[in-house]
Each structure stands twice: as structure tokens, then as C-alpha cells.
Amino acid sequence: MLQTLSLPRLSRKAVIAAATMLALLAAAAALWAQVEGDRGIAPVASSGDIEVGGVEVDVRGENAEDAREKGWREAQRKAWEKLGGPDIPDSQLQGLVAAVVIEQENIGPRRYVARLGVTFDRGRAGALLGASGRGPGSAPMLLVPVTRSAGTYMVYEARNPWQRAWAEYQAGSSRINYVRPSGAGGDSLLITYGQTDRRSRTWWRNVLDQFSAADVLVPVAHLDYKWPGGPIEGRFTARYGPDNAYLDSFTLTAESPEQLQPMLDQAVLRFNAIFERALAEGKLRPDPTLDLGTVEADRAIQRLIELGRAALxxxxxxxxxxxxELIGETAPGEAATPPAAAQVATYLVQFATPDAGAFDASIAAVRAAPGVRSAAVTSTAIGGHSVMSVGYAGSMDQLAEALRARGFTVRQSGNVISISR
Incomplete structure (x- = not known):
């Protein structure tokens, strides 16, 4: 007869403990896999020089070196004309040039064909251009470069040509104050394409605070590869703000994969022109609803607040x-003791946040509780429990009662209050 062999009690506990440890290690490895790898591209340091890119030249010379020198001089003149500079001799113009950037070049025995970028020193060229600047700059704007290709949307999940184009863009001469994350570490988890479809102001404010930005810009590049090794059509759309509002769009085409990066570099310049035009038209003002401390209430709500203050x-x-009256009834020689003012203390409140809607609703309800002076989120965990720091004029027990009155189930443990619906 077969008998079933059972492990000793101690062995069963050891097996369960080992299985639990393996599960924890697997979860930690999965989380690390989401942020590991070389996915970050650090943006170049921006200078205040004036840069003009995409200057096309096609010249001939006595030899390759002479043709190249003539091509650079022609590029400098064309770039100066684009800036609307006055007529000056080549010798003086040469002294204003800080650098020539080779975007693409083909050198023949007596011919030079290239696309160049010319950088002028702002200190020397600014006086001739009539101003040392190009007008007031924008508030810090978080840049979220979205790539769509083969039905997939990507931001910082992996290194990509669109991210590289923005990282290498010299934004010193732009009126837009770009905040460009590198995409390394937790950036790829915090800034995703899904974030651009969220409308929660509280959620957006938490993201923007991580990068000290006031609002968001979303340049979208939709790349359509016609066939392997063939042309690539790029459809570009400029959006901005927490509502993903539309600004403008345009289309460019690269004849081959080798021409993709130059096409994207050109698209970056077009996007910057769109954003600068929107800034001049007053569209790129930071969304006032992102400033949670200064949101304007409806007139009816304001009236109710005024009535409440009058009643108070x-x-x-x-x-x-x-x-x-009580002081008047006090016997002579006895001093009436004034009531002590309530002291504002800070308490930690843990609240369940299964989704973004519950996150916003809980914060709003706590802030509306009587006696609450402030409520700032210190830890966010959508799908779990978040933590806020609450300034309250009273004791912890009084705060707990105020939260129960707002419809929360309240549990106290030491110096922490846990609330849920």
C-alpha cells in the first residue's frame, strides 16, 4: 500500500519562507528591469549665442579646400540674412561667428555641397541686430517628446532619435525655457505617453514639481516607414498644457534612414518656432488651474464662502x-484668564488611492475639513496608499473626528492617521 509522505512542520515553514523570498526577489527584479539600461540622453548645455541651422550651400572652387572655405563663407552670409542683419563686409561678419556646425556635407574635388548651422556670438552680434535678446522668455516648460511608430507610443522607455534631437538642440537663443529630462532612472516611469492624456491637475502638479516646471509642452512625432531602407514620412503635432491642447502641425519627409536624424533636427527648429509664436500670442501662459493654491472658485461658491465667513x-x-459679561461678573481682584489659542500641529495622514480620482477626492475632502490649515502630499502611490502632511489647529483626536465628519473611516496608530472610504 502506498503511503503519503508529509514534510515535517519545520520543513513546511522553511519551504513557505523560501517561496516568499523568491517572489519578493522576482518582484524587485521586475521593478528594476523597468528602469535599468542605457535609456537616458543628457541634454546639451545651452548657451546664449544666436544659432541659425539648416543653411544649404552648393559652391565650386579651385580645389576641395577652396570650395569648402567658400561654402562656409556663403553659409555665414545666408545665416546673417535670415537674422535680418545689416550689410557688413565678410571680414567683419567673420568676427561675429562663434562656430560653424556641420549638419551634413559632401566634398568633391572642386565642389562643396552641405547643410550647415552658424552660431553668432550674442555679445558681438546683438548690437548690430538691434537687441541683445528676443523678448521676454516663457515660464519653465516641461518637454515631453512623444514618438509614434508602428502603432507604438514612446517617450523615454528607450533611447530614440526624437529624444536625441531634443537633447542635442541648442536652446540658448530660444524664448522658450525648456525643461528637458534626461530620461534616465525613474524619468521613464514618471513621464509616459499615458501621462499626456491625464487631466488631473493634482497629478500633473506632482509631476511638474519633480522638475520645477510650470506647464508642459508635448511635441509628437509620428514616423511612418514606407519600406525597409526607404523614405520616412514624419507627421508632427505640437500640443501643450494638461488638457493636451492643439497648437499646430506640419509634415516632413526623409529620403532614407540616414536622413532621419537631420529631418528630426529640422523638425525641432519648426517646433521651437511654433512654441515661440504661441508665446507671443499669449497661449503659453501657465495654466492657472495647475497652481492649486490660487484656483479661482465659481461665483456661487465664492458667495457661499463669504456668507460662511460672515456667520463665523x-x-x-x-x-x-x-x-x-463673564469678565464683568468676576470678583474684584480676580483676573479673567483668556482662552488659549489653538496651536497648529502637523500630522501624517495615510489615505487609500486606488486610482487618480480617489487621490484627488481624498485631498480635496481633507483640505475642506474644519480646522485644517494645510495639506501637502509627501508620498504618492496610485493603486496603494499615499501619505499627506496635514496642518491642523487642534489635537490628533480632534482631527480624527473632523475627518469622520467628512465621511472617512478613520484609524489611529501612534502618530499616524489612516483614512479610507
Missing amino acids: ARDRSDAAAREA
């Missing part, structure tokens, strides 16, 4: 009158 003032006046 009457109650305080009545209380003061009753206190004066």
Missing part, C-alpha cells in the same frame, strides 16, 4: 460679548 464673524462677536 457673528459667532465670534457673540462669543466675545458673552466673555465680556
